Amino acid sequence: MLKIVKYPNPILKKKSEEIHHDDKSLRSLIPQMIEAMKKNQGVGLAAPQIGISKKIIVITEGEEAHAFLNPRIVKQSKEKERDEEGCLSLPGLFVGVLRSKQVEVTAETLNGQKIKIKARDLAARIFQHEIDHIEGKLIIHRISPLAQWKLRNQLKNLAK
Numbered sequence: 001m002l003k004i005v006k007y008p009n010p011i012l013k014k015k016s017e018e019i020h021h022d023d024k025s026l027r028s029l030i031p032q033m034i035e036a037m038k039k040n041q042g043v044g045l046a047a048p049q050i051g052i053s054k055k056i057i058v059i060t061e062g063e064e065a066h067a068f069l070n071p072r073i074v075k076q077s078k079e080k081e082r083d084e085e086g087c088l089s090l091p092g093l094f095v096g097v098l099r100s101k102q103v104e105v106t107a108e109t110l111n112g113q114k115i116k117i118k119a120r121d122l123a124a125r126i127f128q129h130e131i132d133h134i135e136g137k138l139i140i141h142r143i144s145p146l147a148q149w150k151l152r153n154q155l156k157n158l159a160k
């Protein structure tokens with residue numbers, strides 16, 4: 001069972017590298033990431049959260065889980081919405097994060113197919129959250145200095 005990397009592990013702040021779809025490690029990595037995500041009741045997981053600095057994310061959609069390689073946001077709506085988010089790397093912490101309501105994401109599938117996904121509402125939020133991870137950003141980097149300051153004790157506890 002893969003262990004989830006927690007804040008303040010520096011890998012979470014690193015920009016991930018591109019992954020090639022025929023990378024042999026993916027065959028075991030993707031099922032393991034999906035299992036770790038489900039066991040921890042997450043709706044998404046990014047490779048840095050299991051200690052691998054590569055552009056791989058997995059996302060749930062209802063009962064199904066999907067993997068995306070090298071995902072990138074190519075379009076985002078001006079219309080935004082604030083909603084509470086948590087993160088498996090920041091256990092117990094929940095913050096309101098402002099995100100675009102709709103996004104367009106390009107990515108590659110495991111067989112190397114280039115795809116474009118249009119996501120809205122919760123799915124758009126999950127994509128933005130997970131793509132932030134591979135860019136080295138966490139939800140605590142998406143909130144105001146005041147909101148960060150209010151979390152200082154919780155963050156200190158996580159860093160212990």
Ligand code: CO
Nearest residue numbers: 086087088089
């Ligand atoms: Co997260």
